[in-house]
Amino acid sequence: MKAEECTLYHGGLKGAETVFGELAEKYNLNEVIFTFEGHRLHRDRNAVSLTEEDLQRGDISMEIASRMMNRTYYETEKIRRVLQAIFHMVNKGHQVFVIGTILDDNSVKGGTGWAVELAKLFNRPLHVYDQNRQGWFSWKDESWQAEERPKIAFDTYVGSGTRYLSDEGKEAIELLYADSFGE
Template identity: 50%
Template sequence: DTPLFRRVLQSIWHQVNTAGEVFVVGVIQSDGTVKGGTGWAAELAKHLGKSLRVYDQERKGWFGWADNGWSPITAPVITRRRFTGTGSRFLTDHGRKAIQDLFLRSFER
């Protein structure tokens, strides 16, 4: 427990707590968690009952969290005025495209 770690967790909490929905780019692990620090935001979203969608960079597809599990979903759209978007600092080309396409679908209507 360090001051930096505490500040990072506080930042994640404020982002997720005030969001109507949460979008994450990362990797879903075999235990159902999202890999790395990005996983903190995903777990908090689950705990707070937020709408949670993850683009899995290894499977190259979107997944939604419902009924205590991940299910493949079609291309999501941002529907809430307040949302959180977060993810891995190790973005793949597919991850970048997923973000770009999400924003185009959501805001180019």
């Protein structure tokens, strides 16, 4: 697959998403950042501001989101908008890569977990680098299975994850790009 035919979708936040974006730029991939009015980005290359109508297409009840992620999300406009924007990322990207922490209930810590739950729901190939266990895991047969090093295998993909990126998490993203597109 040619790098220039691939598109990364992400939310432009500091940490994992910024590193995914910087490496997409380095390897000459397309990059689209979904945002909305009032959302502060750390990286804003090719930002697409979602309209109110766009955001509504990604709307979900906070009760359902809370249930799917086994935690409580309170009804705040900012959280709702973030979850709506994540819907657009996962809806556009065929393969999903996340840097974070897999919890005992099989969800992923933080807001990043919503991208993971949507990837499961949409049956997207899903890969999580767990910073605590320092390894990649894929969601297969309703469970997390350890894997060596995944590759970007589709022309659209999502890069998401924690704002608190470890050195090992950064290296995992760097190796993902190197393995997928060469040095």
